[in-house]
Amino acid sequence: MKAKEQYCAFRTIVDKEVIRILRIWMQTLLPSAITMTLYFLIFGKFIGSQVRDINGFSYMEFIVPGIIMLSVITNSFMNVVSSFFSTKFMRSVEEILVSPTPNWIILIGYAAGGIFRGLLVGLIVLLVSLFFTHINIYNFGIIIIFILLTSIVFSLGGLLNAIFAKRFDDISIIPTFVLMPLTYLGGVFYSISVLPAFWQGISLLNPILYMVNGFRYGFLGISDINIWIGFGMLVIFAAILFYINLHLMKKGTGLKT
Amino acid sequence: MSETALSIKNLKKTYKGKVEALKGIDLEVKKGDFFALLGPNGAGKTTAINIIISLTNKTSGQVKVFNYDIDKELGKAKTCIGVVPQEFNFNIFEKVFDIVVHQAGYYGIGKKTASKRAEKYLKQLDLWEKRNATAQALSGGLKRRLMIVRALIHEPELLILDEPTAGVDIEIRRSMWKFISDLNTKGRTIILTTHYLEEAENLCRNIAIIDKGKIIENTSMKNLLSRMDKDTFIFDITTPIKKVPQLKDHKINILDPTTIEIEILKKQNLNRLFEHFKKNNIEILNMRRKTARLEELFMGLVNKK
Numbered sequence: 139m140k141a142k143e144q145y146c147a148f149r150t151i152v153d154k155e156v157i158r159i160l161r162i163w164m165q166t167l168l169p170s171a172i173t174m175t176l177y178f179l180i181f182g183k184f185i186g187s188q189v190r191d192i193n194g195f196s197y198m199e200f201i202v203p204g205i206i207m208l209s210v211i212t213n214s215f216m217n218v219v220s221s222f223f224s225t226k227f228m229r230s231v232e233e234i235l236v237s238p239t240p241n242w243i244i245l246i247g248y249a250a251g252g253i254f255r256g257l258l259v260g261l262i263v264l265l266v267s268l269f270f271t272h273i274n275i276y277n278f279g280i281i282i283i284f285i286l287l288t289s290i291v292f293s294l295g296g297l298l299n300a301i302f303a304k305r306f307d308d309i310s311i312i313p314t315f316v317l318m319p320l321t322y323l324g325g326v327f328y329s330i331s332v333l334p335a336f337w338q339g340i341s342l343l344n345p346i347l348y349m350v351n352g353f354r355y356g357f358l359g360i361s362d363i364n365i366w367i368g369f370g371m372l373v374i375f376a377a378i379l380f381y382i383n384l385h386l387m388k389k390g391t392g393l394k395t
Numbered sequence: 396m397s398e399t400a401l402s403i404k405n406l407k408k409t410y411k412g413k414v415e416a417l418k419g420i421d422l423e424v425k426k427g428d429f430f431a432l433l434g435p436n437g438a439g440k441t442t443a444i445n446i447i448i449s450l451t452n453k454t455s456g457q458v459k460v461f462n463y464d465i466d467k468e469l470g471k472a473k474t475c476i477g478v479v480p481q482e483f484n485f486n487i488f489e490k491v492f493d494i495v496v497h498q499a500g501y502y503g504i505g506k507k508t509a510s511k512r513a514e515k516y517l518k519q520l521d522l523w524e525k526r527n528a529t530a531q532a533l534s535g536g537l538k539r540r541l542m543i544v545r546a547l548i549h550e551p552e553l554l555i556l557d558e559p560t561a562g563v564d565i566e567i568r569r570s571m572w573k574f575i576s577d578l579n580t581k582g583r584t585i586i587l588t589t590h591y592l593e594e595a596e597n598l599c600r601n602i603a604i605i606d607k608g609k610i611i612e613n614t615s616m617k618n619l620l621s622r623m624d625k626d627t628f629i630f631d632i633t634t635p636i637k638k639v640p641q642l643k644d645h646k647i648n649i650l651d652p653t654t655i656e657i658e659i660l661k662k663q664n665l666n667r668l669f670e671h672f673k674k675n676n677i678e679i680l681n682m683r684r685k686t687a688r689l690e691e692l693f694m695g696l697v698n699k700k
Contacts, residue, residue: 146505147501229484237473
């Protein structure tokens with residue numbers, strides 16, 4: 139395939155994904171907006187008003203970046219895992235597999251769909267947060283780098299999950315039992331500095347802590363960790379997941395017999 | 396472009412659990428041919444097709460499509476093939492027009508060209524009126540036709556049809572036969588698998604029969620049919636009868652009071668038979684060949700092996 143044809147195939151996958159996301163907005167966009175509004179209301183407003191400032195910022199200001207990141211992680215992952223698994227389930231994935239579209243185009247096409255949904259939901263949650271607090275911007279470049287890299291990593295993670303999934307149950311195991319606990323324990327609602335030393339050490343093993351803190355640094359200029367370690371981890375995770383997915387697709391794991 | 400549309404050499408496939416689906420098959424399909432690949436259920440037809448279109452990984456062997464080796468030039472080989480699979484494999488929530496145009500996109504065909512082609516083929520297969528309907532709203536026959544349109548959207552040289560008329564009523568089946576025949580007449584190579592042997596007999600010029608992962612017959616349809624040493628004819632008669640007097644060397648059955656079936660060996664002449672009818676005051680209204688010749692040969696070959 140020539141470069142122009144490859145771009146056409148890529149656009150086809152992305153357009154399909156974007157149309158799907160917007161068509162079923164009540165499933166893809168609305169739930170996060172409602173859930174996160176409740177988080178702002180309950181944790182930020184009701185409980186947060188009883189919590190003292192963290193590094194000079196109100197509790198509401200502190201949790202906004204984490205809650206945005208929580209929605210980006212969940213939506214990027216869920217978009218790719220559900221969309222790609224559905225094509226496997228309906229066998230419409232065969233439409234692409236019999237075509238000359240290279241595997242890497244399929245991979246980045248579906249990842250782009252996940253990134254689009256992740257960023258769109260992130261933007262919606264950011265807009266919702268404006269009803270509750272004002273937004274500080276410490277470093278816009280860092281915000282963009284962290285949100286983009288995080289959505290890339292979790293879109294690729296969703297694809298990996300979808301490749302191995304055989305039943306619909308399989309696409310909810312990772313989000314429920316891995317992603318959700320790691321995200322909640324990843325410093326979305328608290329700074330790890332309030333934890334005992336032992337749990338601080340344990341928390342440092344959680345990669346989502348680095349993503350949340352890097353992103354928060356872009357807004358508030360404060361972080362529990364060195365954000366460059368977070369940046370490095372994201373780049374490495376993205377590269378590893380890209381390679382693993384590409385290798386599995388080439389082998390035909392979960393796609394071919 | 397190569398004169399050989401498809402070349403398969405010593406193709407083997409062993410699934411996990413050591414199930415040998417293909418035990419080293421060789422096959423060659425010439426450009427412009429209308430080729431039947433027949434075999435009982437589980438014989439290995441779909442496995443062979445899925446290897447050609449790269450939905451199944453082969454264990455060993457070589458597959459070339461218009462001289463493009465699928466191990467070395469898979470992209471180019473795929474561009475030459477259009478496939479109509481046995482099972483429906485589209486997103487049932489997508490609109491008919493979108494399914495076809497998106498498929499073109501996967502082949503690098505821009506929306507403008509794709510839309511024009513989609514209109515052309517959807518009209519040819521009487522699907523244009525349904526272009527804005529979702530695939531789930533189509534009947535079984537229309538879904539089959541949609542898969543044909545989708546397979547043609549990148550205008551492939553080789554069209555592989557895996558039981559394209561399964562579960563389709565006779566009217567739609569006949570219109571599909573005509574459409575496929577016209578495609579072949581215009582130069583497109585077609586490989587057909589079907590359980591309707593009458594379909595293969597009427598449409599295909601060459602044939603391979605696969606059974607238990609091996610090719611047990613590979614010849615021209617004419618040559619295969621010429622091996623039949625007998626034919627069965629159906630006679631419609633004017634006056635109803637209850638019993639027909641038997642004639643030596645012929646097997647005569649009454650199907651109903653005005654229809655009789657007679658087995659005639661190729662070496663036997665028909666005059667004797669007509670004289671026999673005349674002598675017994677049986678008046679023949681019409682006579683036709685029973686169209687199940689290939690079926691009989693097929694059963695003979697498969698059972699023999």
